[in-house]
Amino acid sequence: MCGINGIFAYNRSAGPPHETELVATRDYMRARGPDGVGEWWSDDTRLCLGHRRLSIIDLSERALQPMESSDGRFVIVFNGEIYNHPDLRIDLESSGVRFKTTSDTETLLHLYERHGADMVHRLRGMFAFAIWDTTERSLFLARDPYGIKPLYTANDGWSFRFASQVKALLAGGKVSRDPEPAGIVGFHLWGSVPEPFTLYRDIRALPAGHTQYIDAAGPREPKAYTSIAQLLAEGASNPAPAGEAINRIAVATLDSVRAHLLADVEVGVFLSAGVDSGALLGLMRDAGQNEIRAVTLAFEEFSGGTEDEVPLARDVAKLYQAEHIVRVVSHQEFKSDLPAILQAMDQPSIDGINTWFVAKAAREVGLKVALSGLGGDEIFAGYPSFRDLPRWVNLFALPAKIPGAGIATRALLGFLGVAKQSPKAVAMLEYGGTYSGAYLLRRGLFLPFDLKTVLDPELVRHGLRRLAPIRRLKQSMHPDPKEPISRVAALESANYMRNQLLRDADWAGMAHSLEIRVPLVDSELLRSIAPVISRFKPGVGKRALARAPSTPLPVSVTDRPKSGFGVPIGGWIDHSAHAIAQSKGAASRAWACEVWARSSSSDETPAALPS
Known part of the structure; x- marks a missing residue:
């Protein structure tokens, strides 16, 4: 896990990059990589690469980056982990490749040398990397299918820049800070900034599951190589018998957890009182990890109440013989940490506070890697949206087709004062008849017609035009998985999880130099269980996950009402x-x-x- 950056002055009329910009951008990301630092310049000084290293696999200096291929043709900077790199390495060695390190970074170099851009289809992991070809004088970027690892780019028509953080690009001093209305509107709609937008017009995220080439002609359009919807659609088109669900989930989740334990340092786990993290702990034990440290957050405000995670988490830790670490967080600590939280928050988010404190607790006890149960609700149908969205669409699909009916109904109910009691209810006819509209209702903090109450109306108009929220949500279901459960899984995974949960895990974990791994957010796992997802009934997916460990989770966990992995933020914000x-x-x-x-x-x- 690292921070990467680079500058490519592709236009001959542009001046070469300045070292001060490269270093300022790179070292803004110091927390992402406190274990090593490096830079590399092309012979003509028109391209430079920077790297900050958090050493997890091959801790030696031979694995430092930027890393060159043995013949010097290719140079890479890489952020992430490739969990199947030992198998890839064996295949490469059998064909005559000789390795100098045991790092997954070198594996990526050899794969690109052999397969070019098609290499991405062979990777299992979380990744964002850039490879420079000194012969073709081209730069190749790639990002993992789920978008676990971030990669931001900026192009001014002269030079192309990239980095692992938005604020790092700004720290270089050469990227415009002109605001992006779509990013601002998106944040107010959902509480996070939807990719590829950021708060800045000139900074974009390379979309998840995409690659991009940049050469002397400038950056080409990013090219998709896979998507969550595609994997779900493939599974829905070839459904497995419902009776296979439990065994298929047990086999696939154990395989994913085993892969995510690959490290040359200790791997811990975040433990709540829920099914997802508890199942991970049990699967870690099944995968052969003997000594496990599990970290749980506690809050005085929750003590003795239904939201207190500690008692059940303690029972689960005891069941799987893990060392249980309980970290108490107070309101005073939150107030003290708030400036650092907002500084580390690369883009504004209404979440991530819980991850900040649990990552802080894990780092305090010496962990550099921890598994998180993030992603379980998205693929095992754990959210209310899996029940609500299909019901709403069935109820409102036909009425919503009447031209103007939704807007007229909203206006009438607003006039009657209904909006004050239930602002989303007045928009149900307008939005509830399609999956994209229903999802906007379910996840929205504000709805598009509300935005003028908190933002300048002109900014709202431009932002909504550029963002096109309904069209963007619909695109996250393309190709259409068709089955209701699979559609909701695509919406939740490609929007809420990607733009908020995964991004929060990245900035909050990296702020404490902690790598957060998410075994339930894994393209191979999704491919394995997609054929049974469409067969899930309410509660079936989570119960199957609870039974995945050889010692299943107890009923006290599986029957506990869902409360989320939260903090008492409602009582901590200003009066x-x-x-x-x-x-x-x-x-x-x-x-x-x-x-x-x-x-x-x-x-x-x-x-x-x-x-």
């Missing part, structure tokens, strides 16, 4: 915001306003954009 936090949704809105207000007052984000 002015807390006054409107009368519900979970209102608390999220309050925190969104708090995040925006505090981040927009710094030099890191556009100032004074909200009205």
Whole structure:
């Protein structure tokens, strides 16, 4: 796990990159890689690469980056882990390749030398990397199918830049800070900035599951090589018998956990009282890990209540013979850490506080790698959306086809005052008849017609035009998995999980130099269980996951009402915001306003954009 960056002055009229920019961008990401630092320049000094290293596999200096191929033709900077690299290495060695290290970085170099861009189809892992070809004078970028690892780019028509963080690109001093209305509107809709947008017009995310070439003619359009919807659609088109679900899930999840334990350092686990993290702990034991440290957060506000995770987490740790570490977080610590949290938050988010503190706790006890149960709800149908969205669509599909009916109904109910009691209910006819619209209702903090109450109307108009939220949600279901459960899985995975949960795991973990691994967010796992996902009934997926370890999770865990892995944020934000936090949704809105207000007052984000 690392921080990567580079500058390519592809236009001959552009001046060569400055070392001060390369170093400023690279060293802004110091926390991502405290174990090593490097840079590389092309012979003509028109391309430079930077790297900060968090050493996990092959801890020796021979694995430092940027790394050159043996003949010097290819140079790579890489952020992530390739979990099947031992098997790839065996295949390469059998065909005559000789390795100098035991790192997965070198495996990527040899794969690119052999297979070019097609190499991405052979990779299992989380990754974002750049490879420079000194012969073709071209730069190749790639990002993993789920988008676990970030990669941001900026192109001004003269030079192309990339880095693992938005703020790192800004730290270089050469990228415009002009605001992106689509990013601002997207944050207020969902509480996170939807990729490929950022808060800045000139900075884009390389989309998940995409590659991109940059040469003397400039950057080509990113090219998709896979998608979550595609894997789900393939599975739905070849469904497996429902009776296979339990065994298929047990085999596939154990395989994924075993792969994610690959490391030359200790691997711990975040443990809540839920099924996802508990199952991971049991599967870690089944995979042969004998000594396991499990970290659980505790809050005085939750003590003795239904949201207190500690008692059940302690029971699960005891069941699987793990060392249980309980870390208490107070309101005072939250207030003390808040400036650092907002500084580390690469883009504004209403979540991630829990991950910040559990990553902090894991690093305090010496861990550099921890597994997280993130992703379980998305593929095992654990959210209410898997029940609500199909029901809403069935109910409103026909009425929604009546031209203008939705808008007229919203106007009438608003006039009657219904919107004050239930703002989303008035939009049900307008949005509830399609999966993309219903998802916007289910996940939205604000709805498009609400935005003018918190943002400048002109900014809203431009932002919605550029963002096209309904069309963007629909695209995340392409190709169409067709089955209701698979459609919702695609929506949740490619939107909420990617833009918020995975991004939060990255910035919050990396702020503490901790690599967070997510075995339930794995393309091979998805490919294996996609044929049974469409057969899930309510609760079936999670119960199957609970039974995946050889010693299943107890009923006390599986029957516990879902509470999420949260913090008492509603009681911790400022009193002015807390006054409107009368519900979970209102608390999220309050925190969104708090995040925006505090981040927009710094030099890191556009100032004074909200009205």
